[in-house]
Amino acid sequence: MVFLLFIFFAILKKFFFGVICFYLIQSISLYLVGILINKLPLKISFKNGLSQLNLTFSWQYGLYQIVSVINVNIDNIFVGKFFGQDKLAYYSRGYQLFVMPAVLIGQVVSKVSFPYLKKANDDNIIYNYLRFSLLITLYISSLFSVFVYYNSDFIINVMYGPGWDSVIDILKIFSGFFFFRVVYKILEPVLLIKEKSLTLLVSSLGYFLCIVLSLVFCNDVNELALYIGVSVVIYSFMMSFGLYDEILKVLKNSKAIIALFFIIVSVYILMSEIMDENYYLSFIFGFVYLMLALLFLLVLKGRMFKKGNVGLL
Numbered sequence: 388m389v390f391l392l393f394i395f396f397a398i399l400k401k402f403f404f405g406v407i408c409f410y411l412i413q414s415i416s417l418y419l420v421g422i423l424i425n426k427l428p429l430k431i432s433f434k435n436g437l438s439q440l441n442l443t444f445s446w447q448y449g450l451y452q453i454v455s456v457i458n459v460n461i462d463n464i465f466v467g468k469f470f471g472q473d474k475l476a477y478y479s480r481g482y483q484l485f486v487m488p489a490v491l492i493g494q495v496v497s498k499v500s501f502p503y504l505k506k507a508n509d510d511n512i513i514y515n516y517l518r519f520s521l522l523i524t525l526y527i528s529s530l531f532s533v534f535v536y537y538n539s540d541f542i543i544n545v546m547y548g549p550g551w552d553s554v555i556d557i558l559k560i561f562s563g564f565f566f567f568r569v570v571y572k573i574l575e576p577v578l579l580i581k582e583k584s585l586t587l588l589v590s591s592l593g594y595f596l597c598i599v600l601s602l603v604f605c606n607d608v609n610e611l612a613l614y615i616g617v618s619v620v621i622y623s624f625m626m627s628f629g630l631y632d633e634i635l636k637v638l639k640n641s642k643a644i645i646a647l648f649f650i651i652v653s654v655y656i657l658m659s660e661i662m663d664e665n666y667y668l669s670f671i672f673g674f675v676y677l678m679l680a681l682l683f684l685l686v687l688k689g690r691m692f693k694k695g696n697v698g699l700l
Contacts, residue, residue, distance in 0.1 A: 448584040451588040461595075461602070463478070465602045477551070477554050478612070485568060489569050493524075493568070497573065501576035504516060513577055513633070516577070518637045521634075522648075524566060525566060530652060530676075531565055531677070532566070533652060541667075541669075556609050557609060560609060571622055571623045574623075574630060575587065578626065581630075583629045589625065590626045594622035601614030
């Protein structure tokens with residue numbers, strides 16, 4: 388029904404109203420279905436809702452979401468405006484691959500973990516979540532960054548075909564910032580649970596300022612990609628200040644596993660440098676090494692659970 392209504396507005400060339408009605412009716416339908424499934428009475432009341440509403444948290448978090456939407460789109464608008472549609476196409480392709488890990492890993496982890504952490508509301512559980520998530524993300528994203536950097540030409544040619552060579556350098560630049568593009572989504576649910584919406588808002592505003600400065604001083608899309616990557620790093624660090632004690636504790640208790648990760652990634656970089664000239668051999672080696680490294684992580688984690696000692700990870 389919702390889809391048919393959207394088609395109706397599309398025929399009338401009222402796409403804006405069609406999209407609004409689509410999401411509005413979809414949300415109402417999901418709400419009503421939820422009530423029927425859970426067998427809850429439909430009762431409208433503002434008496435308790437207003438008294439329990441944290442207005443300070445609400446406006447800070449609401450503004451944070453608005454600024455976040457602006458941050459995601461402002462660079463694309465700028466590139467299209469001042470560098471032209473061709474540059475925008477190249478930049479957008481590279482940026483899409485850059486944000487993919489955040490969508491596939493960070494955003495999923497954030498949405499899934501929030502209700503569990505909120506229900507538990509235990510400092511020890513939150514610490515374990517941070518430690519496990521940050522270490523796994525550091526390991527996987529570091530390996531993935533090396534793989535993408537040394538095989539970006541192969542990836543672009545396979546995914547997009549000839550004519551997109553300009554995306555290769557953009558993707559190489561973005562590849563160095565995958566960890567930071569994921570990590571701030573992991574920190575977000577913890578900051579929400581601890582009601583540190585002001586940290587989220589200030590961090591998002593700081594990121595917005597960094598993006599604006601990047602747009603002012605950049606001369607081409609490759610330079611802009613570097614500036615955006617650095618801005619993401621600054622954004623992640625600003626968010627981590629709200630969890631300074633917890634993250635510092637994670638680092639202090641994880642020196643051994645971080646050193647092990649560093650050795651594995653360093654060997655990967657060294658071997659990739661040696662085989663960088665061989666197009667196909669570099670890709671095959673990188674893919675095999677990536678799979679073996681991930682398998683090693685699973686074996687390591689499985690053995691530690693079997694021994695009843697999860698201290699290392």
